[in-house]
Amino acid sequence: MWKFSVRRILIMIPQIILLSILIFILAKMMPGDALSGMVDPNVSPERLEELRESLGWNDPWYVQYGDWVGGVVQGDLGQSFRFKMPVSEIVGQRIINTFWLSLATLIFTYLIAIPLGITSGRYNDSLLDQAITSYTYIGFATPLFIFALVMLWVFGFMLGWFPTSGSVSPGLEPGTFEYVMSKIYHLILPAIAMALITTVNTVQYLRSEIIDTKQKDFIITARAKGASESRVYNRHILRNSLLPLAAFFGFEITGLIGGTIFVENIFGYPGMGQLFLESITLRDYSVVTAVTLLFGIAAILGALLSDIILSLVDPRIRIK
């Protein structure tokens, strides 16, 4: 178990290094920089050039990369031109917001996917299954940002059931019960909107896992032992079909990252996704690179987590 986890964690190191190089090069290739975005006619081009030189932006890329990585390792993600403060400080609160939003979305994703997938797989080709499958097709076909807009409009503006922006009501003291409740209240609508769309992958995956497991030989063995149909489902089919969902978890995380970018912007939710888009528009590249790097690391961690979960629960790859 430990050997496996350590080995698996070691694999991450080259992954992360490669990721950081890629991100760095892409960032350098983007047109313009934070200074060219400054529309201050009083600053002369010579002065800009001086600034660039002093910031080290004229050095070869690997020198710049070395400086950047050196900083990142020490928690210095650079300086935001827009906020005029360290990127790490800007990211700090938002990463927590995005974490909660993602967690809530994950919970809703599974709350929706597991009962639907199970029903659809167990009674496949029934009317119920057809209804669920139709939902998944609609989910596949609907762009998340349009769906999120509709949800916001209906439940936020028309019905007024949920707040339409922010992550917490202003004026509340952090740590109080009201504060926590307000945070949750702000989470629910974006999380559900995202979950309803992203869950369709999981529903389909679970459905096909169950249909697949249903016709395995060991299911027949269980029936031949005299197990009732409900026992066959709960003890044999479900357990064996839910397990692969753990392997699906890493994929889920990647989907979430893409999702938060849309959803946070639409719901005005101050998280990493919103920061990401804003920073791109304003060419605040030190923030963009930092956020991209963090997204990438989250995806790698998600894959790691799903591998470790799988190694814990699947005896076939469990290392004793």
Place this chain on the structure above:
Amino acid sequence: MSEKLLEVKNLKTSFRIKDDYYAAVDDVSLSVNKNEVLAIVGESGCGKSALAFSIMGLHNRAKIEGNIMFKNQDIANISPAKLNKLRGNNMGMIFQDPLTALNPLMEIGDQIGEALLLHNKDLSKEKRKDKVIQLLTKVGIPRPEHVYEQFPHELSGGMRQRVVIATAIANEPELLIADEPTTALDVTIQSQILDLIKELKDDMDAGIIMITHDLGVVAEMADRVAVMYAGQIVEVSDVYTLFESPLHPYTRSLFNSVPNTAEAQSKLHVIQGIVPSLQKLPREGCRFSARIPWVEESAHEEHPELHEVSPGHFVRCTCYKHFNFPDSSKEEQQHGIS
């Protein structure tokens, strides 16, 4: 005559393919007594497993017609709850493929223990474990305590087949259906497994249906033999009669197509063609006629039936009378047998 344990009457098992039903088992009648081994032989795809599954009620979406009388109770038309009381308890089945017959995520001990648990709720956990260890020992698994906690992927094919057998016999069934229990295994393990099944028969007075296409197994194990072709029984008799004087051309081809060392293996007596797929099965007349085209049509019955040629020896169709199975390879060529 000893006591009749199982009597199958006019069983027809049909699978739905697209919009039609096709019978994989067609009008099969057979019986098994206590302490008797009935062997069912026939080439791949002739419906042996489909027959076994029908008896155990394991077909999911098949149409089952006819009667399956188990101890004078028709189990073809019985509630699932009642059937579940019999399955794994009064009747057990050993499956064809030991590699897939076990749940990959369940410990061996739990899989065998499940059969005990389902039919004896009062058995304490400790007693159940003891019984499982006993069963593992009985089927010849070394270090049973260790294997108890292992998962299927940690065991070899032979060991897994033993586990499957231990599961099937956990509750000392009166009827044991063994679907090619040894095909997946190598020869030495094969004979151990057969010995084990024989032992069970003698110990428990069980009736056994032994499905195989290995005539060696038949000779060693069987009291009676039913030969299946294309979903039907074409010949049935006691094992001596069948080996001495096989009548149906298909049975005779089976015997001749077993390579024996004396008659060089280069001259295998195999009848042309293969068993047709389910949808292409001939449904009228003698199903075997297409594979013996040199026998004239008038030799076949229009609706071939089983005829009792001597007490307990039944043959389907009348074509056997006109069929001259070549004994020498010369004639063989004349008749166009490849």
